[in-house]
Amino acid sequence: MTESHEYDLIVIGSGPSGRRAAIQAAKFGRTVLVIDRGARVGGVSVHTGTIPSKTLRETVLNLTGWRERGFYGMAYRVKTDISAGDLRARLAKTLEYEVDVLEHQFARNGVAVQRGLAHFVDPHRLDILTPAGDTRTVSADKIVIAVGTRPYRPPHVPFDDRIVLDSDGIISLDRLPRALTVVGGGVIGIEYATIFSALDVRVTIIDSKDGILEFVDRELVANFMHQLRDHGVNFRLGARLEAIRIESGQPVALLEGGQRVRGDMLLYTAGRAGATDQLNLAACGLHADHRGRLKADPKTFQTAVPHIYATGDVIGFPSLASTSLEQGRIAACHAFHRDVPPAPEFFPYGIYSVPEISTVGMSEEDARTRGVPYECGVARFRETSRGNIMGLRGGMLKLVIALETRRLLGVHIVGEGATELIHIGQAVLNLGGTLDYFLDATFNYPTLAEAYKVAAFDAWNRIAPRAPEPPPPPDPPEITP
Ligand SMILES: Cc1cc2nc3c(=O)[nH]c(=O)nc-3n(C[C@H](O)[C@H](O)[C@H](O)COP(=O)(O)OP(=O)(O)OC[C@H]3O[C@@H](n4cnc5c(N)ncnc54)[C@H](O)[C@@H]3O)c2cc1C
Numbered sequence: 492m493t494e495s496h497e498y499d500l501i502v503i504g505s506g507p508s509g510r511r512a513a514i515q516a517a518k519f520g521r522t523v524l525v526i527d528r529g530a531r532v533g534g535v536s537v538h539t540g541t542i543p544s545k546t547l548r549e550t551v552l553n554l555t556g557w558r559e560r561g562f563y564g565m566a567y568r569v570k571t572d573i574s575a576g577d578l579r580a581r582l583a584k585t586l587e588y589e590v591d592v593l594e595h596q597f598a599r600n601g602v603a604v605q606r607g608l609a610h611f612v613d614p615h616r617l618d619i620l621t622p623a624g625d626t627r628t629v630s631a632d633k634i635v636i637a638v639g640t641r642p643y644r645p646p647h648v649p650f651d652d653r654i655v656l657d658s659d660g661i662i663s664l665d666r667l668p669r670a671l672t673v674v675g676g677g678v679i680g681i682e683y684a685t686i687f688s689a690l691d692v693r694v695t696i697i698d699s700k701d702g703i704l705e706f707v708d709r710e711l712v713a714n715f716m717h718q719l720r721d722h723g724v725n726f727r728l729g730a731r732l733e734a735i736r737i738e739s740g741q742p743v744a745l746l747e748g749g750q751r752v753r754g755d756m757l758l759y760t761a762g763r764a765g766a767t768d769q770l771n772l773a774a775c776g777l778h779a780d781h782r783g784r785l786k787a788d789p790k791t792f793q794t795a796v797p798h799i800y801a802t803g804d805v806i807g808f809p810s811l812a813s814t815s816l817e818q819g820r821i822a823a824c825h826a827f828h829r830d831v832p833p834a835p836e837f838f839p840y841g842i843y844s845v846p847e848i849s850t851v852g853m854s855e856e857d858a859r860t861r862g863v864p865y866e867c868g869v870a871r872f873r874e875t876s877r878g879n880i881m882g883l884r885g886g887m888l889k890l891v892i893a894l895e896t897r898r899l900l901g902v903h904i905v906g907e908g909a910t911e912l913i914h915i916g917q918a919v920l921n922l923g924g925t926l927d928y929f930l931d932a933t934f935n936y937p938t939l940a941e942a943y944k945v946a947a948f949d950a951w952n953r954i955a956p957r958a959p960e961p962p963p964p965p966d967p968p969e970i971t972p
């Protein structure tokens with residue numbers, strides 16, 4: 492602790508990046524205060540984002556018997572008449588446990604926590620407006636801004652948190668819709684659209700772009716959209732939303748060209764905005780962009796004011812809990828002069844839609860754009876014995892391989908277990924491995940991971956030059972007695 496400041500580190504926000512920064516600094520023996528305006532610690536990740544959406548997904552897959560339908564048919568259900576209450580029950584338990592773990596981590600590591608809204612008074616001091624209405628002033632040597640984002644709510648959308656909602660509202664529904672319109676086919680929109688579709692809700696996805704999930708390999712997206720359409724999901728792509736009206740108590744999306752999409756609920760997921768508006772950034776010498784985001788050095792996470800760091804979603808791309816956790820750790824290490832090796836080049840994306848998508852490294856399109864000669868290998872999960880045992884009908888794994896070096900360039904998976912399976916590909920990619928790893932390694936059998944081997948053989952069959960027939964063995968020399 493310095494003479495003039497109460498804490499070595501103040502972290503604003505207790506989401507993934509704030510929590511990791513705080514605990515890392517505490518492990519260095521530093522005094523740390525975490526400030527969060529939320530009722531409980533955990534941030535967007537625990538209360539409205541990652542954990543609630545993944546818990547809802549798991550609940551829906553379990554109660555609908557989704558994973559067993561390959562064998563028992565589409566009418567199979569573990570529970571009939573699934574209600575909003577069924578979904579909320581598991582959510583409450585899961586969230587309570589997550590908060591408990593986090594509070595215990597803070598307590599064990601001596602991290603102080605103050606509930607309240609923080610704003611800058613000067614570059615080292617913050618005022619905290621507590622829920623009781625008091626103001627407490629605190630100061631620190633180093634500060635991490637980890638305030639995250641909130642749903643973008645444009646004024647022309649008639650949000651009422653009942654039939655027109657954003658991703659914060661959708662987790663506390665008191666009834667399930669029969670028809671859901673989702674505006675915004677980004678990751679959040681697609682995850683919720685497919686979760687509700689698995690509940691047999693009629694879903695329409697609207698996006699102003701011509702495609703969805705543009706950063707994902709196109710062949711994979713085509714396979715994914717085929718599976719969704721097969722389950723009744725409608726797409727209205729390349730359609731500009733002109734207005735949302737409430738007609739006879741139902742939200743109607745009016746699209747350019749006169750199309751109308753009526754549902755009994757509308758989920759608006761067209762992006763998020765940085766939660767910086769109440770920080771009084773001017774007092775510390777920083778300013779945010781038009782979407783409330785801050786700029787930070789991608790290696791150290793320092794802002795333009797060197798003792799102030801910014802981590803997590805507030806700095807924009809890639810806006811993942813996984814990457815935010817790492818950013819928090821790196822910021823704390825840099826702040827307290829500990830070297831950290833640079834992060835491995837490739838990190839995975841996990842999209843927890845139904846079915847799951849996960850991807851790491853170059854897509855086929857990336858390889859083409861960069862002019863890297865490549866070949867692909869594809870495996871269908873149904874070709875693996877494990878996939879057959881599980882009754883999987885969909886699902887594929889695709890490898891992108893550099894032709895000249897046989898180096899693995901990317902892995903793209905859609906289907907059951909994709910977000911776990913991807914880490915095999917990620918390890919091979921970051922360790923500079925080649926196609927030969929998958930050809931030569933022995934895999935457990937039967938597993939879905941065997942799809943790596945099947946895909947590798949597929950790639951090898953396309954890459955390997957047909958070896959010329961070996962010459963016949965020479966005639967044995969005549970032996971004269
Ligand atoms: C629906 C949804 C699903 C998601 N699913 C995934 C997923 O499956 N995998 C994944 O990797 N990522 C996922 N994400 C993204 C992930 O949640 C974020 O990347 C992550 O939460 C960002 O962490 P953060 O450190 O920026 O803080 P956040 O989790 O955004 O938390 C910020 C905290 O700061 C507090 N705060 C803000 N302003 C102030 C202030 N002035 N004073 C005090 N406190 C303040 C807030 O109350 C909040 O608690 C999802 C996001 C959403 C919305």
Ligand SMILES: NC(=O)c1ccc[n+]([C@@H]2O[C@H](COP(=O)([O-])OP(=O)(O)OC[C@H]3O[C@@H](n4cnc5c(N)ncnc54)[C@H](O)[C@@H]3O)[C@@H](O)[C@H]2O)c1
Pocket residue numbers: 674675676677678679680682697698699700704730731732760761762763809810811840841842843
């Ligand atoms: N599994 C995960 O890792 C996960 C899950 C959820 C969210 N996240 C993170 O959260 C962040 C925010 O996600 P998001 O889905 O809200 O935002 P996004 O920016 O990724 O997607 C928004 C989508 O809405 C569309 N859109 C914007 N305005 C529109 C309009 N007026 N009409 C129709 N369509 C419109 C855009 O074309 C885009 O496809 C992402 O960056 C993502 O990384 C990650």
